Amino acid sequence: MSTSLINTEIKPFNATAFHAGKFVPVSDADLKGKWSVVFFYPADFTFVCPTELGDLADNYAEFQKLGVEIYSVSTDTHFTHKAWHDSSETIGKINYPMIGDPTGVITRNFGVMIEEAGLAERGTFVIDPQGKIQIIEINAGGIGRDAAELLRKVKAAQYVASHPGEVCPAKWKEGEATLAPSLDLVGKI
Template identity: 85%
Template sequence: MSLINTEVKPFKATAFHNGKFVEVSDADLKGKWSVFFFYPADFTFICPTELGDLADNYAEFQKLGVEIYAVSTDTHFTHKAWHDSSETVKKIQYVMVGDPTLQISRNFEVLIEEAGLAERGTFVIDPNGKIQVVELNAGNIGRDANELLRKVKAAQYVAAHPGEVCPAKWKEGEATLTPSLDLVGKI
């Protein structure tokens, strides 16, 4: 079963954010757009490149009213240690959620049970707490924050413009489509 248009399941966790340990829960997602960005583990190879890319683009997500939640099965203590020791990870200003109980990874169906690690899963969540975008990458394929920004903008556009859809490669400001019988066979 797809997670698209399903509500985020309840969770509570401790996160590392701006030099502090903070509690986060599903209630924090209500009323704003969010991205859950699962990655396998701290102190690895592809993960810091992805998290650094998100950090470099975080201001753009913030302009769109989007909060980023990076999630791995590491603890919040490990997130702090990694943040303190890596120049790339030190740039992060978004929330780094610890999921040592594996519950959040299970909720989003990205847990690799036999390894106790999360897949590279990306989820865009609307202000009602419903999942609008699901993306899964193999462990050896990194993600691109600019493509994620494009998907967030498309999700926000169609949420604000019922009846319109964003075609392939749609970018902000470009034409959308209004599905109708008149378009059938003409695209």
């Protein structure tokens, strides 16, 4: 990615997701007004992907308590998502929307398309209620992500958004001290 997407507004899209046993429309408008995580992965019926999506499913209630919706996205169709959901015990426990992006529009909008393969990178995007990207993480294909670490980062993003003038230091966890950047702190940390 040549330019950072941090603090940029998400681009318009319309797609179909498999969610709660149905095919439902999802658009960029659905991501606005609340915190969202858009979780790209290469493909259904693969190896690392189900471990990541299952980990998110196991932590989904915690994200929901924070008012966060999760959207998983791959370049598979919503039909393929349903078939995977119906055939895999791990994927069967998913309660968040699984967006199909067979045209790659959403994947390209977020800059994570592997053009020669037609697949998405392992990209994670945290989007604030204004529709602006606050966190970006992209992993190589063989490196799985951790939902608990993502949850910590979302809490930090929400804290900073609701406490102007404060920042969260490395390894910050909810309830721990934050920093208020000032001239007095320069060289003291």
